[in-house]
Amino acid sequence: MSHSLAGEPPSAGRRAAPLTTAVYSAAEWDLLTTLPGRVLVAAASPTPGRPPRGVAAGLAGLDAVAAGRAFDSDLVRAVVAAIYARHDGAPAPADRLADLVDLLAAxxxxxxxxxxxxxxxxxxxxxxxxxxxxxxxxxxxDLTGPADRRFLHRLGDALELR
Known part of the structure:
Protein backbone atom coordinates (compact mmCIF):
# COMPACT_ATOMS: atom_id res chain seq x y z
CA MET A 1 0.00 0.00 0.00
CA SER A 2 1.38 3.38 -0.98
CA HIS A 3 1.25 6.40 1.30
CA SER A 4 1.59 10.07 0.55
CA LEU A 5 4.63 11.71 2.10
CA ALA A 6 2.65 14.78 3.11
CA GLY A 7 1.28 14.56 6.60
CA GLU A 8 1.28 10.78 6.94
CA PRO A 9 3.35 8.88 9.46
CA PRO A 10 6.58 7.32 8.21
CA SER A 11 6.39 3.74 7.04
CA ALA A 12 7.76 0.96 9.21
CA GLY A 13 11.52 1.08 9.48
CA ARG A 14 11.73 4.69 8.33
CA ARG A 15 12.18 7.54 10.77
CA ALA A 16 10.72 10.96 10.31
CA ALA A 17 13.18 13.77 9.65
CA PRO A 18 14.66 15.12 12.88
CA LEU A 19 13.07 18.29 14.19
CA THR A 20 16.43 19.98 13.56
CA THR A 21 15.94 19.86 9.79
CA ALA A 22 12.39 21.21 9.86
CA VAL A 23 13.52 24.81 10.39
CA TYR A 24 15.53 24.94 7.14
CA SER A 25 14.26 25.45 3.61
CA ALA A 26 15.25 22.85 1.03
CA ALA A 27 17.88 25.21 -0.39
CA GLU A 28 19.30 25.96 3.08
CA TRP A 29 19.42 22.27 3.98
CA ASP A 30 21.12 21.47 0.67
CA LEU A 31 23.73 24.13 1.41
CA LEU A 32 24.40 22.74 4.89
CA THR A 33 24.60 19.13 3.70
CA THR A 34 26.80 19.72 0.64
CA LEU A 35 29.25 22.09 2.32
CA PRO A 36 31.25 19.40 4.19
CA GLY A 37 32.04 17.61 0.92
CA ARG A 38 32.93 20.87 -0.77
CA VAL A 39 35.30 21.75 2.09
CA LEU A 40 36.92 18.31 1.83
CA VAL A 41 37.44 18.62 -1.93
CA ALA A 42 38.78 22.17 -1.68
CA ALA A 43 41.21 21.20 1.08
CA ALA A 44 42.44 18.24 -0.97
CA SER A 45 42.71 20.05 -4.31
CA PRO A 46 46.10 21.26 -5.48
CA THR A 47 46.41 24.97 -6.09
CA PRO A 48 49.44 27.18 -6.71
CA GLY A 49 51.62 26.75 -3.66
CA ARG A 50 49.70 23.73 -2.40
CA PRO A 51 50.86 20.25 -3.37
CA PRO A 52 48.46 17.57 -4.57
CA ARG A 53 47.09 15.49 -1.72
CA GLY A 54 47.32 11.74 -1.54
CA VAL A 55 44.76 9.12 -0.71
CA ALA A 56 45.52 9.49 3.00
CA ALA A 57 44.32 13.10 2.91
CA GLY A 58 41.04 12.16 1.25
CA LEU A 59 40.49 9.36 3.74
CA ALA A 60 41.27 11.72 6.62
CA GLY A 61 38.64 14.11 5.29
CA LEU A 62 36.06 11.36 4.97
CA ASP A 63 36.88 10.25 8.50
CA ALA A 64 36.45 13.82 9.74
CA VAL A 65 33.04 14.05 8.07
CA ALA A 66 32.00 10.72 9.60
CA ALA A 67 33.23 11.88 13.01
CA GLY A 68 30.32 14.31 12.99
CA ARG A 69 28.10 11.36 13.91
CA ALA A 70 29.54 11.53 17.44
CA PHE A 71 29.26 15.32 17.86
CA ASP A 72 27.17 16.67 20.71
CA SER A 73 25.09 18.63 18.21
CA ASP A 74 21.75 17.62 16.77
CA LEU A 75 22.49 19.71 13.69
CA VAL A 76 25.86 18.12 12.92
CA ARG A 77 24.49 14.61 13.47
CA ALA A 78 21.49 15.38 11.21
CA VAL A 79 23.79 16.71 8.47
CA VAL A 80 25.99 13.62 8.62
CA ALA A 81 22.91 11.38 8.53
CA ALA A 82 21.65 13.25 5.46
CA ILE A 83 25.04 12.91 3.76
CA TYR A 84 25.08 9.15 4.34
CA ALA A 85 21.41 8.78 3.37
CA ARG A 86 21.93 10.33 -0.05
CA HIS A 87 21.63 7.79 -2.76
CA ASP A 88 21.31 9.84 -5.90
CA GLY A 89 25.00 9.41 -6.71
CA ALA A 90 25.07 12.69 -8.59
CA PRO A 91 28.10 14.67 -7.45
CA ALA A 92 28.28 18.39 -7.93
CA PRO A 93 30.45 19.53 -10.83
CA ALA A 94 34.13 19.39 -9.92
CA ASP A 95 34.82 22.98 -10.96
CA ARG A 96 32.26 24.25 -8.42
CA LEU A 97 33.61 21.97 -5.71
CA ALA A 98 37.17 23.20 -5.95
CA ASP A 99 36.53 26.91 -6.55
CA LEU A 100 37.79 28.62 -3.41
CA VAL A 101 35.91 31.89 -3.97
CA ASP A 102 32.64 29.99 -4.39
CA LEU A 103 33.39 27.82 -1.35
CA LEU A 104 34.10 30.81 0.87
CA ALA A 105 30.90 32.52 -0.33
CA ALA A 106 28.95 29.34 0.46
CA ASP A 142 52.51 16.25 6.69
CA LEU A 143 52.80 18.60 3.70
CA THR A 144 51.16 21.60 5.37
CA GLY A 145 52.78 24.78 4.14
CA PRO A 146 52.06 28.50 3.97
CA ALA A 147 49.40 28.08 1.26
CA ASP A 148 47.55 25.56 3.42
CA ARG A 149 47.70 27.89 6.41
CA ARG A 150 46.30 30.72 4.25
CA PHE A 151 43.51 28.41 3.04
CA LEU A 152 42.63 27.37 6.60
CA HIS A 153 42.75 30.98 7.79
CA ARG A 154 40.45 32.14 4.98
CA LEU A 155 38.06 29.26 5.70
CA GLY A 156 38.04 30.10 9.43
CA ASP A 157 37.30 33.73 8.60
CA ALA A 158 34.43 32.78 6.27
CA LEU A 159 33.00 30.53 9.00
CA GLU A 160 33.39 33.37 11.54
CA LEU A 161 35.63 31.28 13.76
CA ARG A 162 38.26 34.02 14.10
Missing part, protein backbone atom coordinates in the same frame (compact mmCIF):
# COMPACT_ATOMS: atom_id res chain seq x y z
CA UNK A 107 30.51 29.25 3.93
CA UNK A 108 29.45 32.85 4.54
CA UNK A 109 25.93 32.03 3.30
CA UNK A 110 25.79 29.04 5.67
CA UNK A 111 26.86 31.27 8.57
CA UNK A 112 23.98 33.64 7.74
CA UNK A 113 21.52 30.72 7.63
CA UNK A 114 22.82 29.37 10.92
CA UNK A 115 22.64 32.79 12.55
CA UNK A 116 18.95 33.04 11.59
CA UNK A 117 17.83 29.48 12.22
CA UNK A 118 20.17 27.44 14.41
CA UNK A 119 20.75 27.21 18.10
CA UNK A 120 24.03 29.06 18.79
CA UNK A 121 25.68 25.88 20.13
CA UNK A 122 24.66 23.92 17.02
CA UNK A 123 25.89 26.74 14.80
CA UNK A 124 29.28 26.77 16.52
CA UNK A 125 29.56 22.99 16.39
CA UNK A 126 28.72 22.88 12.67
CA UNK A 127 31.23 25.61 11.80
CA UNK A 128 33.97 24.01 13.92
CA UNK A 129 33.22 20.62 12.36
CA UNK A 130 33.63 22.06 8.84
CA UNK A 131 36.95 23.57 9.84
CA UNK A 132 38.06 20.27 11.37
CA UNK A 133 37.41 18.52 8.03
CA UNK A 134 39.76 20.93 6.26
CA UNK A 135 42.38 20.75 9.02
CA UNK A 136 42.45 16.94 8.93
CA UNK A 137 42.86 16.93 5.15
CA UNK A 138 45.61 19.56 5.20
CA UNK A 139 47.55 17.83 7.98
CA UNK A 140 47.04 14.23 6.82
CA UNK A 141 50.19 13.91 4.76
Missing amino acids: CRAAVRVLRRRADPADSAAYRQWLESVAVRVCHAD
